[in-house]
Amino acid sequence: MTEKKSTKKIIAYNILFVVITGSLFLFLWNAPPETTAFLPLDENHERFMPMGKKEAEKFCNDCHGDGEDAELSADHPDKYRCLFCHKRVVPEKPEE
Ligand code: HEC
Ligand code: HEC
Incomplete structure (x- = not known):
């Protein structure tokens, strides 16, 4: 039993x-596959490379927000944490 x-x-x-x-x-x-575009290493994005992720993400919408010059496409996936998907090429600082 x-x-x-x-x-x-x-x-x-x-x-x-x-x-x-x-x-x-x-x-x-x-x-999402690792083929997602990296954060470009150009004059617009350079300054985000050494920043903490959360800190850097505050600025993305200045250019990529609704109605801005580099607005994201309508079918862009979930936008919550940009840098979880768009990796930076530089070694990361530990999250603050
Ligand atoms: C000063 C304005 C500006 C800021 C701030 C900015 N971007 Fe951009 N971004 C652009 C422009 C303009 C382009 C398109 C031209 C290019 O590739 O550089 C772009 C392109 C990109 C691309 C490449 C897309 C592709 O198809 O290859 C990614 C990814 C990206 N941005 C992510 C981010 C993230 C994440 C942040 C915040 C950390 C950010 N951007 C902040 C202006 C900006
Ligand atoms: C869940 C993963 C994910 C997150 C979070 C994310 N993206 Fe993307 N993003 C993608 C994918 C997938 C694409 C499609 C093109 C590609 O393969 O890079 C893309 C495309 C882009 C592009 C190219 C233009 C377009 O609209 O297709 C830019 C610029 C961009 N993302 C910026 C950002 C910014 C800024 C944030 C934060 C506000 C963000 N992304 C958050 C996955 C993500």
Whole structure:
């Protein structure tokens, strides 16, 4: 009786494990590909290279915000943290 119960528990834990690792895999698989454009190394973006990510992201909308000169395309993906997707080429300072 107790033995049956624990077998069921073990099976349940195994299923749970497979579901969790499976979803994690799918989540990572669906992440944006590394082909996303890097932050360009030009006069507009140079100053962001040594900055902390959060600090630098405050300035992006000055040029890439709605109605600005370099407005993002309508089908641009989630805009929350620019530099998580658009990597800088310079080694990163640790996040403040
Ligand atoms: C002073 C204005 C300005 C600021 C501030 C600025 N950008 Fe830009 N950005 C531009 C312009 C203009 C272009 C298009 C020409 C070029 O490639 O440099 C561009 C291009 C880009 C590109 C390249 C797109 C492609 O198709 O290759 C990325 C990525 C980008 N910006 C991200 C950012 C991020 C992230 C920030 C904030 C850290 C930022 N920009 C801040 C003006 C700016
Ligand atoms: C979830 C990932 C992600 C985030 C966050 C993100 N981008 Fe992008 N961005 C992309 C992808 C994917 C493209 C499509 C073109 C490519 O492959 O680079 C793109 C394209 C661009 C372009 C080229 C022009 C256009 O509209 O297609 C610019 C400029 C740009 N992003 C700037 C930014 C800025 C500024 C932010 C923050 C406000 C930002 N991105 C946040 C993934 C992202």
